[in-house]
Amino acid sequence: MTTPLLDASAVTAFVKDATAAPSLLNAQPWTFRFRRDDGTLELYADPGRALPKTDPHGRGLHLGCGAALFNLRVAATAAGWRPDTRLLPDASDPTLLAETEFTPTSHPDEALALLHAAIERRHTSRYPFREDDIPADLMDALCAAADREGARLVFPDTWHVQSILHLVHDAEEDEARDPEVRGETERWTRTEPAGEPRPSDGIPAEAFGPRQSGASSPVRDFAAGRPVPGRDWARFEKRPHIALLGTESDQPLDWLRAGQALERVLLRATSGGLVASLVSQPLERPELRWAVRDPESEMGHVQMVIRLGYGPEGPATPRRPVADVLDIV
Known part of the structure; x- marks a missing residue:
């Protein structure tokens, strides 16, 4: 047949x-x-x-x-x-x-x-999350989701989370000094108010989230000093929940598997009531990427840093x- x-x-x-x-x-x-x-x-x-x-x-x-x-x-x-x-x-x-x-x-x-x-x-949320802990069984489910796709997810300890936050800010300072990287970001981010004609790609201003008061969260500020009408300031969580997604090797095949694992983790997190944003700033800098890896894990190469928590869902892009x-x- x-x-x-x-x-x-x-x-x-x-x-x-x-x-x-x-x-x-x-x-x-x-x-x-x-x-x-x-x-x-x-x-x-x-x-x-x-x-x-x-x-x-x-x-x-x-x-x-x-x-x-x-x-x-x-x-x-x-x-x-x-x-x-x-x-x-x-x-x-x-x-x-x-x-x-x-x-x-x-x-x-x-x-x-x-x-x-x-x-x-599932939408990326660049808004403040609550300080609530993520239940251990849900964290285990997220780790299992990554494993099903041939990757690994780990939740680093408080000390390493703080080191990741420092690396994020170092990467943002490097980007601010690099006019070519900054220009590429500006070409793909839209500061026009909602309702005006815009392309069907890139990140709109309403998805930037509020400006961060302090520097406790690894949320990227896509405005990068550009004015965004109506954008507010907000305090973000002091203890962000961070997960590292990685693979043993670091070739295109591994990247494709990591992408599938990433989406499986994000969809499972969404099903469990969590929201997330992705943190790639230090991974875009070879001199910083190696330091993101959790020294206590067997993960060879970090492919994405994920911020997870409970809070408002981000707008659709x-x-x-x-x-x-x-x-x-």
Whole structure:
């Protein structure tokens, strides 16, 4: 019996969910191509949306595309399909990051399917969080989520969290002195008030969150001294909950796996009532990245620093229309 293939409406829905993933500066550095003849969906990196000053090696690009791939897997599983994915399937084309084939199944991965409702709810929150502790069982669940995707999540102790905060501020000072990095950030962040015409990418002003009074939280200030009408000041949590996501190796394959692990952690956190923001500032500086690693863990390379807690959900950031990122051939 011939295995049924996906139709265009189903793959469009899956890609719409995929593009809800986070990416560095919300550059959305992905494109998809669906081959009707064999039902295969390809994920490509979009070099035109790379960030050569902020992300010169493409690590952040791969993380974002990996997160989109995980959302795709979740969406397909929730719809009754089994997604079978091959990472970096063509050594001659480094922009082809993954191929996914879909098989209908009556026994989908329930753990994946249950995360589907969190895709639309997950937003980066750059607002103050409460000082409430995260329950140990939820922390264990987040660590297990990373492990399921071949990565590792650790919660460093208070001393190391403080050292990470210092590294974040060192990285921000370096960025402030680097006009090329600062210019790249400004090109992808929007200070215009809500309601004015804006692109369907980048970070809008309402997603910056308030200015930080003090320096207790690793939330990045995307305004970087530019005026943002109506933006307030606020005190952030004194003891931020920080998690480190990492891998043993540090190659494009590891970055894609880390991106999938990152999104699995974020969706599981959202399902558990947590909000999060991503902290990449010190990871963008090679001379600082090594120091972010928890010396008591066996993690080889930190791929992302995650701030977690209880607080207001961040606003949705714009996404490009599916028609702009999906080619059906």
